[in-house]
Amino acid sequence: MIPVFVRLSGIDPETTVNQITAEQRRAVRQLLKNFTLTIEKPAPIEEAIVTKGGVHVKEINSGTMESVLVKNLFFAGEVIDIDGYTGGFNLTAAFSTGYTAGLYA
Numbered sequence: 001m002i003p004v005f006v007r008l009s010g011i012d013p014e015t016t017v018n019q020i021t022a023e024q025r026r027a028v029r030q031l032l033k034n035f036t037l038t039i040e041k042p043a044p045i046e047e048a049i050v051t052k053g054g055v056h057v058k059e060i061n062s063g064t065m066e067s068v069l070v071k072n073l074f075f076a077g078e079v080i081d082i083d084g085y086t087g088g089f090n091l092t093a094a095f096s097t098g099y100t101a102g103l104y105a
């Protein structure tokens with residue numbers, strides 16, 4: 001986002017911080033606070049980070065990750081109907097359910 005903000009601010013990118021005037025600081029503040037994005041369309045599936053949907057958590061024994069419907073069938077990670085914002089939640093879910101499923105399988 002930095003190059004975008006710099007371009008929209010109209011401030012010369014070569015300007016050093018101590019050269020920025022109070023007026024320019026005010027303009028940057030206004031730009032940041034009033035910045036709007038128009039979502040045109042979702043990115044293609046190839047760029048997707050996480051999938052929604054999958055095996056319902058009620059159909060899984062969370063202590064072992066075994067299916068409550070099919071004996072000796074274990075689930076982990078993306079195949080389960082859980083998802084979170086990017087930032088580690090999905091990896092944590094994949095690692096912890098994978099560990100548990102592996103342990104009990």
Ligand SMILES: Cc1cc2nc3c(=O)[nH]c(=O)nc-3n(C[C@H](O)[C@H](O)[C@H](O)COP(=O)(O)OP(=O)(O)OC[C@H]3O[C@@H](n4cnc5c(N)ncnc54)[C@H](O)[C@@H]3O)c2cc1C
Pocket residue numbers: 047048049050076077078079086087088089090091092094
């Ligand atoms: C670009 C990107 C960025 C991400 N960033 C984050 C992030 O910052 N934080 C976060 O928490 N999560 C992030 N995620 C999500 C996270 O990576 C996934 O939720 C997690 O890796 C899922 O783990 P998984 O083991 O369930 O599935 P996967 O990691 O998809 O592993 C499935 C594996 O099965 C293999 N496979 C598929 N079909 C077969 C088959 N028929 N036979 C044998 N093997 C097969 C695949 O090759 C793959 O290696 C990101 C995902 C993407 C794509």
